[in-house]
Amino acid sequence: MPVRTATTSATVAALLCGCALLPAGQARAADARTPGAGPVVHAHRGASAYAPENTLAAVDAADALGIAWVENDVQRTKDGVLVVLHDTTLDRTTDAEQVFPDRAPWAVKDFTAAEIARLDAGSWFGPAFAGARVPTFAQYLNRVERNRQKLLLEIKSPEVYPGIEKEILRVLRQKGWLDRRHVEQRLVVQSFGAESVKIVHAQRPDVVTGFLGTPPVADLPKYAAFTDQINPAYTTIDADYVAAVQKLKGAHGKPLRVNTWTVNDAAKAAEVAGFGVDGIISNNPDVVRDATR
Secondary structure (H helix, E strand, O other): OOOOOHHHHHHHHHHHHOHHHOOOOOOOOOOOOOOOOOOEEEEOOOOOOOOOOOOHHHHHHHHHOOOOEEEEEEEEOOOOOEEEOOOOEOOOOOOHHHHOOOOOOOEHHHOOHHHHHOOOOOOOOOHHHOOOOOOEHHHHHHHHHHOOOEEEEEEOOHHHOOOHHHHHHHHHHHOOOOOHHHHHHOEEEEEOOHHHHHHHHHHOOOOOEEEEOOOOHHHHHHHHOOOOEEEOEHHHOOHHHHHHHHOOEOOOOOEOEEEEEOOOOHHHHHHHHOOOOOEEEEOOHHHHHHHHO
């Protein structure tokens, strides 16, 4: 994570305060790559170069930049509440170590939702974000819906949370995210766990899914049976690999898409766009967008 400077903090504050000044529809990027257009840009954990990752502030920062797609990570608390957080421990991005000094290693699964709600999830990033909270998944969906954004949802460490796929789908349904409009245009569910992706596809075959990783080309047909996207690290791919993925049709009968991560600088974004990827996931989504248009 880059060092936050006074200039960066001022820029973020201006973005977040100026959301209402954006032209109508500016934040509604196209879903699919079209001829002459660059890859679809996704804000990694929100616009996480400008606000603390996976917080509502990061969602709003992406919206202020005009980025429609936000990526997040969903986990489960000790008492069964879904929360949005990347690490399976709380110590890096909250003050859990200070609030609960005797609870090492501060695993998310060992804390209740009420306990996590007490934590400061913003001060580690910068004083402007002091008091930010770890959002519940329901709260996060409310904010994305309010902003009319789109969600690339990662099921985080599904091996730690048996049955989490069904619970995620339940909350999505309760919040209206499994209607036709959301499913077709505004939602993708992905995971590093192939079995987890298979479970989502089996329980809701209409939902677009993605596998995080770089399967060997010979194995790609197996993945195409249950997923619509192959989403690899940018350091693991080249143009030939991207072409091999896109030659295949995914679970919904359309060409497999490639969304690569995590690309944060203009030169690398331009290089990766040249591979023909469909999307790029970035902490600095505005930088990537501007470099690939």
